[in-house]
Structures are given as C-alpha cells and as structure tokens.
Amino acid sequence: MQKRKIFENVYWLGSVDWDRRLFDSLIPLPDGTTYNAYLVQGSQKTALLDTVDPPMTDELLAQLSDVRAIDFIVSQHAEQDHSGAIPQVLERFPEAKVVVSPKAKGMLMDLLRIPETAFVTVSDGETISLGDKTLKFLHTPWVHWPETMVTYLTEDKMLFSCDFLGSHIASSDLFVTDQGRVYEAAKRYFAEIMMPFRKVIEKNIEKLKEYDVQMIAPSHGQIYDRPAWIMDAYKDWVMGVPHNLVALPFVSMHGSTRQLVDYLASCLVEQGVRVELFNLAAADIGKLAMALVDAATIVVGVPTVLAGPHPLAAYATLLANALRPKTKFLSIVGSYGWGGKTVETLAGMIPNLNVEVLDPVLCKGVPAKNDFESLDKLAGMIAQKHKEHGFR
Incomplete structure (x- = not known):
C-alpha cells in the first residue's frame, strides 16, 4: 500500500497485515492488525514516527522511496513490531537520529544493536522543531512497557499514541468508519495488553487532559478523527466500577x-x-x-x-x-x-x-x-x- 495523506505534510505509512492471527505467540488476532508509522515533513526537517514489524520492512522502505531525507526517527516504543525496521531505515538515511526516551535507548541497543551514537534522548515534555511543525514528547510509562512515550504534533493538534489507544484490526480504512467494530477490537486490545497497567494508565490519561487532541493516530488500527469516544471508553475501562x-x-x-x-x-x-x-x-x-x-x-x-x-x-x-x-x-x-x-x-x-x-x-x-x-x-x-x- 502507498503512503496516505492525513494532513498537509503528514502521512500514514506502514502495512496492513490481513493474515496474522496470533500476536506474541499468545494473543489471538481474529481481525488481523496494522503496523502504523507516520511521516511528518516540516519546512526545515522531517521525522518518521515508529516503523513496522520486521517482515514488513520492504513495504515501508518502498513508501519512503521518494523521501529525500529523514532527520529524526522517533521510536515511541522499543517492541519490535514498532521498532524492528529502524536499522534498515538508518541504512537508507544514515544521518538520521533516533529520538527516544532515556529508558528506550538501552533497550533498543539490546534488542536491535543500534549504536549508541545514533540516539538522541528526550525528556518528558521536551520538543523538537521541524520548522513549521513541532513535536512534543510525553513520557507514558507502562503503556505498556516502561520506556513508552507519545508524541503531540502541536500545530495539527494530533496525538501519535503508539500502542496506547490502539486496536488490532486490519482494514483499508485510514480513519475509523465502523465505530462498533473498532470499539470491540480496541476493548480486546486493552484487555489483552493494557489492563494490567490500569493504575499507571489512569495517570497518563490525566496527563493528556491539558492538550487539545483533535485526532489520535495509534500504531495499530485506524486513526481516530473523532477521538472523544475512545478516550471515554478508556476512562470507563480504567477507572469505571465493575x-x-x-x-x-x-x-x-x-x-x-x-x-x-x-x-x-x-x-x-x-x-x-x-x-x-x-x-x-x-x-x-x-x-x-x-x-x-x-x-x-x-x-x-x-x-x-x-x-x-x-x-x-x-x-x-x-x-x-x-x-x-x-x-x-x-x-x-x-x-x-x-x-x-x-x-x-x-x-x-x-x-x-x-x-x-x-x-x-x-x-x-x-x-x-x-x-x-x-x-x-x-x-x-x-x-x-x-x-x-x-x-x-
């Protein structure tokens, strides 16, 4: 699939995995999944947010074939379904820096043998300017690993949430069109992956309240262009009574x-x-x-x-x-x-x-x-x- 435009100079990249039926050799995937990466092209610099599962690397590289330079590869979560193609992207764009939380740096060095010199670590709330677009990094530990973070695109009021708020569902739809179907997939995703970390997730939900989020782009599933309902669902799953x-x-x-x-x-x-x-x-x-x-x-x-x-x-x-x-x-x-x-x-x-x-x-x-x-x-x-x- 070709990269797809979300906003001006903001694109979806990645792969729709129609066939996968088991995740981590444990979690059933009755509806497949997607591996979402995002390209943000500012007036001065370009950032790639996350990559794809290693078997899908060639598809991602093909989508990047007309991109002249990448300055930053933002790794929001070190797990291989999001970070696994970083070494190959670095081969294509050797001048790029891998932007991570401090905890993610060591994890990616261990998991992917990325050299230490390739990294730039960002603190909670730190920003990187791409020119006319600004990325703000918010640490969200235990959603669902200790190193995870999300990225807020200030000018477009868009939250790149990685595993947070995602859903395992394969679809050609870029945005959520069948809310009932996605609700069930998102609830399954929360139950299987996020539920053990409810207390920490509650703090992360509170943390996002100060941001005007008009769109949520997770790393699995479709983009929420009307995000209030998924945030309300998470509040019920996390904080609501049984x-x-x-x-x-x-x-x-x-x-x-x-x-x-x-x-x-x-x-x-x-x-x-x-x-x-x-x-x-x-x-x-x-x-x-x-x-x-x-x-x-x-x-x-x-x-x-x-x-x-x-x-x-x-x-x-x-x-x-x-x-x-x-x-x-x-x-x-x-x-x-x-x-x-x-x-x-x-x-x-x-x-x-x-x-x-x-x-x-x-x-x-x-x-x-x-x-x-x-x-x-x-x-x-x-x-x-x-x-x-x-x-x-």
Whole structure:
C-alpha cells in the first residue's frame, strides 16, 4: 500500500497485515492488525514516527522511496513490531537520529544493536522543531512497557499514541468508519495488553487532559478523527466500577462440572445478574479477557485432575491474575472423584487480585440435591453483593 495523506505534510505509512492471527505467540488476532508509522515533513526537517514489524520492512522502505531525507526517527516504543525496521531505515538515511526516551535507548541497543551514537534522548515534555511543525514528547510509562512515550504534533493538534489507544484490526480504512467494530477490537486490545497497567494508565490519561487532541493516530488500527469516544471508553475501562456481570470460564471432563456451571448461570440470570460462559476447551481467550474488563465476579468451573485443577482452568486463573482486572469477587465450582487440593491450588494462583473469595461449591461425582442448594446460595450471595455495591 502507498503512503496516505492525513494532513498537509503528514502521512500514514506502514502495512496492513490481513493474515496474522496470533500476536506474541499468545494473543489471538481474529481481525488481523496494522503496523502504523507516520511521516511528518516540516519546512526545515522531517521525522518518521515508529516503523513496522520486521517482515514488513520492504513495504515501508518502498513508501519512503521518494523521501529525500529523514532527520529524526522517533521510536515511541522499543517492541519490535514498532521498532524492528529502524536499522534498515538508518541504512537508507544514515544521518538520521533516533529520538527516544532515556529508558528506550538501552533497550533498543539490546534488542536491535543500534549504536549508541545514533540516539538522541528526550525528556518528558521536551520538543523538537521541524520548522513549521513541532513535536512534543510525553513520557507514558507502562503503556505498556516502561520506556513508552507519545508524541503531540502541536500545530495539527494530533496525538501519535503508539500502542496506547490502539486496536488490532486490519482494514483499508485510514480513519475509523465502523465505530462498533473498532470499539470491540480496541476493548480486546486493552484487555489483552493494557489492563494490567490500569493504575499507571489512569495517570497518563490525566496527563493528556491539558492538550487539545483533535485526532489520535495509534500504531495499530485506524486513526481516530473523532477521538472523544475512545478516550471515554478508556476512562470507563480504567477507572469505571465493575458491571453486574459474572465471567464464568470452565472446563468439564465428564459433564459433572458442566451441570454445576449451567445451573449456577441459570440461578444468576433469574436474580438479575448477567453471565458470560467460556468453555475453555474451545474459548477465545481474548473474549474472556474482554469480559474480565467489566466483570464484578469471576467463577471458575473446574474438575479435579490428579488431585489438582484441570490445566485449562489453571491457565485461565493465571491469566486473570496476570491481567489484574477490577473484579471484586471470586469463587470456584467443580467436581472431583476421590479428593484433591483444587481450591487451595487455584487460590494460590491469584496473589495479584484484590478479591473477596466466596465459598466454593465442589461435588463428589455427579451433583446431588445439596450441591444444587449450595449453588442457589452462591448465586444469591453474588446477586446481593452486586446490589450492595451498586453494580449495573
């Protein structure tokens, strides 16, 4: 794809990756992704903001074929999907300086073996003039690595946000045209990548309030030419209270745990609590992560295997612990054959979650009458606690 004009002397460059279905050998990409770089040509100097994933380098270099000089390569984030083509761009433009936050310098030297003499570090709030255009660099640590920063183009009131506010979605649209589709992709992106850093992201959102941002250009996904809605969404995801929702990831080997899960879900719905079930044998982990953004309660459905939790349930529990959602309550339902330490093992996997653990419901073999009565009590307790906290 050719470079595309955004404003006068401001261009999108990069690649649309229609085929990619897995990121970091972990994160599902059902809609592909884009690797966005941006070219800003001032009256005196030219800057390239970020590059592309290494396999897309030739496409980026082709887009730069008519560019006579690049003075600055701004690396907002050292991860290779944004910085990976910097060495090749430097070969084409050897006089360019790589502009980074102080923490990014050492990381890029380690990751890409860029020589130290190629770097210029910028402090938080520092500016670089391109002549009639000014780049202002704002440090935004832990969005989502410690070295990240964003860039504000003062004259055009445009924020280049790198991974912050992005979405994994492949599209030929330069700007957001289908807000519903992009909202879902952006929420998945936040859930899988940004959610563990909510507290720091809150500070970064506050930091941006003093800037008049009329357009947001992330490094994945489409450009927000009406950016208020994505900022409002992030405020809800980061700072909003949990919803009246139970996320219920489960796995069932011989049907007993599935009976418990289905009965509990029915009880919760009858009491006005929303439920989302995720069969871990085939679930999209990204969808589960999205539910964790909102869920006030997590209930893990788990059979016992070799005296411990089924590995898929253990994985889901570790995922929740790593993502650190706003969830307030957690419980376990499941079955066992002769004994084990499933509850103790899973409880030890959630040190990062500030949750109240509700009494689990475990049955020996298939569920009996008293097990269903215990599920009635658990559903009632969850519904009552949601009401007490005003979750909607």
